[in-house]
Amino acid sequence: MPSPRVLILRAPGTNCDEETAFAFEQAGAETERVHVNRLIENPALKDRYQILCVPGGFSYGDDIAAGRILATRLNRHLADMVDAFVHGNGDRLVLGICNGMQVLMRLGVLTEGVGSGETSAATLTWNNHGRFEDRWVNLVVDETPCVFLKDIDHMYLPMAHAEGKFVAADDAALNSLKDAGRLAIRYAEGEKGVVQDEVLPFPANPNGADANVAGVCDASGRVFGLMPHPERHIDPTHHPYWTRRKEQPEFGDGLKMFRNAVDWFA
Numbered sequence: 291m292p293s294p295r296v297l298i299l300r301a302p303g304t305n306c307d308e309e310t311a312f313a314f315e316q317a318g319a320e321t322e323r324v325h326v327n328r329l330i331e332n333p334a335l336k337d338r339y340q341i342l343c344v345p346g347g348f349s350y351g352d353d354i355a356a357g358r359i360l361a362t363r364l365n366r367h368l369a370d371m372v373d374a375f376v377h378g379n380g381d382r383l384v385l386g387i388c389n390g391m392q393v394l395m396r397l398g399v400l401t402e403g404v405g406s407g408e409t410s411a412a413t414l415t416w417n418n419h420g421r422f423e424d425r426w427v428n429l430v431v432d433e434t435p436c437v438f439l440k441d442i443d444h445m446y447l448p449m450a451h452a453e454g455k456f457v458a459a460d461d462a463a464l465n466s467l468k469d470a471g472r473l474a475i476r477y478a479e480g481e482k483g484v485v486q487d488e489v490l491p492f493p494a495n496p497n498g499a500d501a502n503v504a505g506v507c508d509a510s511g512r513v514f515g516l517m518p519h520p521e522r523h524i525d526p527t528h529h530p531y532w533t534r535r536k537e538q539p540e541f542g543d544g545l546k547m548f549r550n551a552v553d554w555f556a
C-alpha cells in the first residue's frame with residue numbers, strides 16, 4: 291500500500307505546518323504544505339490527497355474570531371473540496387489541530403447532524419481566564435469511533451490557545467455528541483485521569499470547556515479536531531521531564547495519532 295498523501299493547508303498566520311508535516315512523515319505519510327490561495331486557483335489539486343490537515347497557528351491574525359476567516363474562505367471558495375474530504379466516498383480523513391479545530395468547528399463539520407441546524411450545536415470561545423495559555427495538559431480518550439485515537443487511552447500534550455473553550459448550545463446537544471462518542475478526548479486530572487463530565491477546576495481543565503472537552507469527531511470518526519498539539523510530542527525528548535526519566539518510551543504520545551491515520555489506509 292503506498293503512503294497516504296497529506297494536504298497540510300496553509301494560510302497567512304499558520305505557524306505549525308512544518309512540525310505537523312514532520313509528524314505525518316515520521317508516521318510514514320507523504321506531505322505537501324499548500325497555501326489556501328493555490329487551492330482556490332486550482333481546486334483540482336485536492337484530488338492528489340487522502341488526508342486534509344488544518345494545522346495550528348493564527349490564521350488571518352485570529353481576526354473576528356480564531357479560525358473564522360479561513361473557514362469562511364473555505365466555505366465560499368472550496369466547499370466542494372471540504373465536502374470531498376468530509377463526505378465523498380467516506381475514504382478520506384480530516385484532522386484539525388488547534389487553529390485547525392477552530393476552523394473545522396466554524397465549518398460545522400465536527401458537530402454535523404446534531405441540533406436543529408439553525409444554530410451550531412457547539413462552539414469554541416475564549417478561555418475562562420481570558421488569556422492565551424501555553425503548557426502541558428493530561429488528556430483521556432473516551433469510548434469513540436475516532437480513527438485517530440484508536441488504541442490510545444491517555445496522552446500528555448502541549449496546549450497553546452486563547453479561544454479553546456468548548457461550549458455546547460445546550461444539554462441536548464452535549465448529550466447527543468457524548469452518546470455517539472464524539473466528545474472523543476477530554477482534559478483530565480493527573481496522568482491516569484478518567485473521563486469526567488463535571489467541569490474540572492483549573493488547571494486540569496485549562497479553559498473551562500463543557501464536559502472537559504478537548505477534541506470532537508464527526509459521526510464516522512474520520513473527521514477529528516483537537517485543541518492540544520500532538521505534533522509537539524512525537525519524540526520522547528519533547529517531554530518536559532525526559533531527562534529525569536530512568537527509561538524512555540520509544541515515541542512521544544502524539545505520534546500514535548499520526549500512525550493511526552496512516553494505518554487506516556493499509
Ligand SMILES: NC(=O)CC[C@H](N)C(=O)O
Pocket residue numbers: 345346347348349352356387388389390422450451452453454
Ligand atoms: N496554537 C494555535 O493554533 C493557536 C490557536 C488560536 N490562534 C488561539 O489562540 O486560540
